[in-house]
Structure formats: structure tokens, C-alpha cells
Amino acid sequence: MVKILLKSVREYKWMSLLSPLLVTIEVMLETYIPFIMGNIIDYGITPGNLGYISSWGMVLVGLAVVSLIVGAGASWFSSHAAAGFAQNLRHDEFAQVQKFSFANIEHFSTASVVTRLTTDITNVQQAYQISIRIAFRAPLMFIFSMIMSFRVSQQMALIFAIVVPILAVVLYLIIHTAYPLFSHVFRRYDILNRVVNENLRGIRVIKTFDRQEEEINKFKDASNGIFTIFSKAQRLMSLNAPVMTFMINTTMLIVSWVGAQMIVGKSLETGQLVALFSYTMSILFSLMMLSNIITMLSVSQASANRIAAVLQEKPSIVDPAKPVTTVKDGSVTFDHVSMTYLHAEHPSVADVSLQIKPGEFVGIIGATGSGKSTLVQLIPRLYDVTKGTVLVGDVDVRNYALRPLRDAVAMVLQNNTLFSGTIYENLRWGDPNATDAEVEKAAQMAQADSFVQEMPKKYDTYIEQGGSNVSGGQNQRLTIARALLKKPKILILDDSTSAVDTETEGKIMTALRTELPDMTKIMISQRITSIAQADQIIVMDDGQINGVGTHEELLKSNAIYRELNNSQQKDVQDTIKEGGDSNAPDAGNK
Structure with a gap:
């Protein structure tokens, strides 16, 4: 896991190495300063030797200044290295997600991916900064302080050899108990993010059904789940402070009592006792610092594992070793095709065989x-x-490079997305190099040009996030225009005219037939009137093909199609009797 994450350090490697180097110099100077101070007391202040005090006092000031400089440098390098590492890690994880298939994304869930890109990476960033600075400082401070304390007085240093293991065991027990709680809390963050994501995406539905109070309660439950676990973990970790305070006070009392006895017995000098007091604080505080570091690293380990899981996830759909890069035409063949979703018990498509010729209109x-x-x-x-083969242009789709295959296939979904930006910018997703004339031509075929021209800024009109300032029908027509700009060999309309009135829909299909005769057009629809003129119509039932034929053929031979047709005809007639309009109108401008 660590090796995977450290690949994202890259250009910040030298900063990451300089920080612990400077920390080592800083700690060596800091642990040497109390030794010099003790000597100044014993050999300068006590005998009244001003020359000794002046000369070593200047050395003391110099060491303090150098220690301050290298400490500031270590802090600067560590903060920049950690921020750069997090930036690279965020980029690498997002780039990895872009390679994922739908199945990969479903494996993690959208809310979980968002948590990993935000909260988890922030935790890892903090842990990395700690690791290259404080995590070096604490053990080095402990080791050097122990060495210097033994140099001052071996007898007094034995006190630390007794106290330190006791404190280490207590801190270990606290951290060991709290760690599983920190691991669990991030799953609660996933739940919270899912609640927020669903709420924001469905805010119109929530307000329509007046369910704000229920959603607030749902959010409160998710938030309370985090609070309950996190507060329990923090209560355990808060024991660090009183335990540490007790051990410091106890150790200081022991050092004072033993040191006083040794000074009276002439086996210890006053300056040496002062130095030992300083090393006592350094040793015990370095242990407390280590416990805090271990806590932070324990929290971040859960985050690191979650990030590494994304980086290690192998996309289920990738380019083959020797990919085909050219799609010959828009023919499509399904040869005994079955497909089962992840964790599903039954296939969604079962043993489907179908032939679609180039340029055909298929419903x-x-x-x-x-x-x-x-x-x-x-x-x-x-x-x-899962089974079988899908061929496009007489080539198995698994043998194509993904980019040319997807460039040759344009797909418009029922709930397609418009992004923040102008209409021009949105439509040029289909072709970034398209001229204004080409953009407007595609919009005309999609029957979008008429309402765009009525907007104050026309194609420079700004589309809000998610296309919230255009109607459902306008959204669908713009996404069809965007797909047409790709100039694909195959155009798939997946119920993407459901919000468009039948007259406008008819104009769209007429434009596609007359102006793009060589393009294969596959249209999924719930309305028989939308596909009645198709070259062939496929009737699906429970993942299998129930019938194939023209409108007239299916009316004679297929019971499901005939029942759908009769039901929709009846609905139209009932609407006419009630004085309605058989054409479902577009929602119009907002």
C-alpha cells in the first residue's frame, strides 16, 4: 500500500528527503543545548567564571539560531512536499477513476469515491507531513535525549529506563483500542456523502413532495453515526494527556528527589541536574508526540488503504494488446450475447442474437x-x-481501442447531462474543433436551433449546472445535437426524446433519415409512434428478443407489440375525447 501511494510523490521527493535531514540536525542541536547550559552553570556561574560564561554563551546563542533556521526549513519543506504529494495523489486517483468502467464505479459507489478524493486524501496529506517531520523528530529526540542523559549520569538515566516502558505500554493499549473505531468512521462518511449527493440531485423532487423534514432527519442520523463513533475514539485518545501528565510529574519528582540526594553526596552537580530535568521533559514529550503520531497514522492508514484500493483497482474494460483503430462502418451484430451485472443473480440480457446493417433505423x-x-x-x-460477442463493423468490440470505438458511437441517454458553460461549449463536447456553422447545423437537425435563437445571447447563453435553466425537452435536443457533432457511424437514442412532443420528435427523425442516411440509428422508445417507421423493430421481454420485424409485421405476429400498440392508441383516443392534445408538449422555456 505504501509503495503504491509513494509513487505520487514524484517531483516532491527531494523536499521529502531534505525535511528529515534538517530535522536530524535540529534535534542534535536541541539535545546538545541543555548539556552546554549545565556546563555553564557548573563551570561558569557556580565558580563565577565570566569568561567561560561569555564564550559558551555565544556558542549557545549560535546553536539556538541555527536550530531555529533548520527547524523552519524542515517545516517549510515538509508542508510543501505534503501539499504537492496530495495534489499528485488526487490527480492520480481521479485519473484512475476516469479509466473505470461502469462496473468499477458501481463496485466503490459514487459517494465513496468522493470521500476518498476529499476527506481521505486530506488525512493522508497530514499524515505524510507528520511522517517526514514530526515522525522523525520524536524518535530522534527520544534517542538523543537518552544518550545525553546517560552521558550526564548513568545512575539517573536508569530512572528513564524504568518509566519509559510503563508509559509505552499504556499508550499502546489506548491506541490499540481506538484504532478500529477510526477505521469504521470512514464508512460512515460514505453514508453521509451518499445522503448529501442524493439530496442535492433530487432537490426538486424533495421540495415537490415536501420531504425536507425527512431528509434533514436522514442527514442527522448519518451525521450522528459519525459523531457517536468519532467521539468514542476521541474519548479513548483523550486519556493520553492525563496519563502523560501523571508520568511527567511522577518522573520529575523522582528525578528531583534522587538528584538532590546525589548532589548532597557530591556525585552530581547542580548544572547536571538542570540538564537532566530538560532531558526528562524531552524524553517524555517525545513519547507523547509518538503516541499522537501513531494515532494520526492509524486514522490515516484507513484512508490510505481506501485510496490504494482505488489506485490498485484494475479497470474491467481496457484496450487490447493490439487494438483495431478504425471502425469500418455502422453495422452491429449481437451473437448469442448475455450480460449479468455485478452481484446480480440473473442476466439482464440473455442469449440475444441480432443483425443491424449500416445506415439502418432500428427501434x-x-x-x-x-x-x-x-x-x-x-x-x-x-x-x-458476459457471454457471446458484439461486433461493430464486423470486428469484436473488445478488439478495438476504446477511443476510436466510442468516437464512432454516440449515445444520448434519457437523463443526459449538460455542463456549466455556454451552449457552444456544451455542444462542442461532440467536436472541440467544430465551427459555429457546424454547431448550428447539428442544432438544426436536433430541432434545438429554434429555441436557442430566441434566447438573449443565443449560442453564447450560459447553461447552469445540470442544465437547470432549460426544460427537459430542450435539454434532450441539445444533447442530441452534441452527439451529432461527433459525426458517429452509430447513433443511439436511449429514450432521449421522451420529453419532446411527437411533432418535434418526427422532425428530428426525418432530419436524421434524410441528412444522415449512412449513419446507423438505434432508438429506444416507449412510444410506438416514435419507431413505427423504423427499418426493423426489436421487442424486448425479460432480457430476450421477443420479436423482430417492421411495424406492420409485428402487429400481425407479436402479441406484446400488438398489446402495446392497442393500449397507446386507446390512450390517445381517450385524451382526444377529453379535449386534450395527443401530442405531449415540450416543457418550453423556463
Whole structure:
């Protein structure tokens, strides 16, 4: 795990090495200063030797200044190295997530990935800064102080040899008890992030159903879960301070009593006792510092493991060793294809075989959960088949490099996303180098140009996050235009005209047929009127193909299709009788 994370240090390696080097110099100087002070007391102040006091006093000041400089340098290098390491780690983790397939993302969950990119990396950053500075300082301070205390008085130093193991055992027991709680708390953060994410994404639904109070309670429960575990862990860790205070006071009393006896017995000088007091504080505080370091590292270890899990995760969909880089045409073949989602008991698509010719207009219809979306997501390898083969341009999609395959396939989802930026910027996701004329041409085919021209800034109109300042139908038309700018060989419309009225939808399909005859068009729809003119219609039922044919053929031969058609015709007639409009209107401008 450590090796995986340290790969992100990169250009900050030299800063990471300089910091502990400077810390070593700083600690050596700090532990030598009390020894000099003791000598000044014994050989300068006590006998009244001003020359000794002046000369060694200047040395003492010089050592203090150098110690301050190297300490400040160690702090500067460690903070910059830690910040740079966190920056690289965040970049590496985000880049890794971009390589993930849908299955990989589902393995971690969106909320968990967000926690790992934020809270977890912040914890690791703090731990790294501690590791290259304080984690070096504390043990070095302990070792050098012990060495110097033995140099001053071996008899007095034995006190530390008795006290230190007792304190170390107590601190170990406290940390060992608290560590599992810190590991558990991050799973609670995942739950909290999931609640916040769902709330923000569904805020309109929440307000529509007036469920604010319930959502607040849900958030409170998630937050209380973190509080309960974290407070329990902190209560355990708070025992560090009183235990340390007790041990310091006890040790100081023992050193004072024994030291006084030794001074009376002429086996210890006053300056040496003063130096020992300083080393007592250094030894015990270095132990307390070590306990705090271990606590912080224990907390960060849980975070580090979670980050490493993302970095180690192998994307389930990758380029082959010798990839095909050119898609010949828009033909699609499903050859005994089955696909089962992660942790699912039954396949979503089972033994599907289908042939689609280049330039064909294919409609797919079926009940919710019948496998329609799963089937088309296999074409650009958003998921891989569990069994069978999907061919595009007579080549297995697993033999293509992902980029040319996905460049050749444009997919528009029902709930597609517009990003913050102008309409021009959003549409140019399809082709960053598209001219204004090409953008507007694509918008005209998608029947988006008419409402864009009515906006004050036209194509320079700013789209808010998630496309919240355009209607559902306008959003869908803009995302269709964005897909058309890719100039794909295969266009997949996954229920992506559900918010568009039937008249506008008809214009879109007419434009696609007349202006892009060579493009294969696959349209999933719940409305038979949307796909009635398709070259072939596929009826899906429970993950399998129930029927294939034209509209007229399926009306005669397929019971499911015929039932859907009769039901929708009845709904239209009922609407007309009630004085309604059979065309479902677009939501219009907001």
C-alpha cells in the first residue's frame, strides 16, 4: 500500500528527503543545548567564571539560531512536499477513476469515491507531513535525549529506563483500542456523502413532495453515526494527556528527589541536574508526540488503504494488446450475447442474437427492465458481455481501442447531462474543433436551433449546472445535437426524446433519415409512434428478443407489440375525447 501511494510523490521527493535531514540536525542541536547550559552553570556561574560564561554563551546563542533556521526549513519543506504529494495523489486517483468502467464505479459507489478524493486524501496529506517531520523528530529526540542523559549520569538515566516502558505500554493499549473505531468512521462518511449527493440531485423532487423534514432527519442520523463513533475514539485518545501528565510529574519528582540526594553526596552537580530535568521533559514529550503520531497514522492508514484500493483497482474494460483503430462502418451484430451485472443473480440480457446493417433505423421497445438499455450499452463497451460477442463493423468490440470505438458511437441517454458553460461549449463536447456553422447545423437537425435563437445571447447563453435553466425537452435536443457533432457511424437514442412532443420528435427523425442516411440509428422508445417507421423493430421481454420485424409485421405476429400498440392508441383516443392534445408538449422555456 505504501509503495503504491509513494509513487505520487514524484517531483516532491527531494523536499521529502531534505525535511528529515534538517530535522536530524535540529534535534542534535536541541539535545546538545541543555548539556552546554549545565556546563555553564557548573563551570561558569557556580565558580563565577565570566569568561567561560561569555564564550559558551555565544556558542549557545549560535546553536539556538541555527536550530531555529533548520527547524523552519524542515517545516517549510515538509508542508510543501505534503501539499504537492496530495495534489499528485488526487490527480492520480481521479485519473484512475476516469479509466473505470461502469462496473468499477458501481463496485466503490459514487459517494465513496468522493470521500476518498476529499476527506481521505486530506488525512493522508497530514499524515505524510507528520511522517517526514514530526515522525522523525520524536524518535530522534527520544534517542538523543537518552544518550545525553546517560552521558550526564548513568545512575539517573536508569530512572528513564524504568518509566519509559510503563508509559509505552499504556499508550499502546489506548491506541490499540481506538484504532478500529477510526477505521469504521470512514464508512460512515460514505453514508453521509451518499445522503448529501442524493439530496442535492433530487432537490426538486424533495421540495415537490415536501420531504425536507425527512431528509434533514436522514442527514442527522448519518451525521450522528459519525459523531457517536468519532467521539468514542476521541474519548479513548483523550486519556493520553492525563496519563502523560501523571508520568511527567511522577518522573520529575523522582528525578528531583534522587538528584538532590546525589548532589548532597557530591556525585552530581547542580548544572547536571538542570540538564537532566530538560532531558526528562524531552524524553517524555517525545513519547507523547509518538503516541499522537501513531494515532494520526492509524486514522490515516484507513484512508490510505481506501485510496490504494482505488489506485490498485484494475479497470474491467481496457484496450487490447493490439487494438483495431478504425471502425469500418455502422453495422452491429449481437451473437448469442448475455450480460449479468455485478452481484446480480440473473442476466439482464440473455442469449440475444441480432443483425443491424449500416445506415439502418432500428427501434427497440419493451417494458421497463426488459434489457433495452443494457443491450445498447454493450455497443460502445460501457459494459462488456458476459457471454457471446458484439461486433461493430464486423470486428469484436473488445478488439478495438476504446477511443476510436466510442468516437464512432454516440449515445444520448434519457437523463443526459449538460455542463456549466455556454451552449457552444456544451455542444462542442461532440467536436472541440467544430465551427459555429457546424454547431448550428447539428442544432438544426436536433430541432434545438429554434429555441436557442430566441434566447438573449443565443449560442453564447450560459447553461447552469445540470442544465437547470432549460426544460427537459430542450435539454434532450441539445444533447442530441452534441452527439451529432461527433459525426458517429452509430447513433443511439436511449429514450432521449421522451420529453419532446411527437411533432418535434418526427422532425428530428426525418432530419436524421434524410441528412444522415449512412449513419446507423438505434432508438429506444416507449412510444410506438416514435419507431413505427423504423427499418426493423426489436421487442424486448425479460432480457430476450421477443420479436423482430417492421411495424406492420409485428402487429400481425407479436402479441406484446400488438398489446402495446392497442393500449397507446386507446390512450390517445381517450385524451382526444377529453379535449386534450395527443401530442405531449415540450416543457418550453423556463
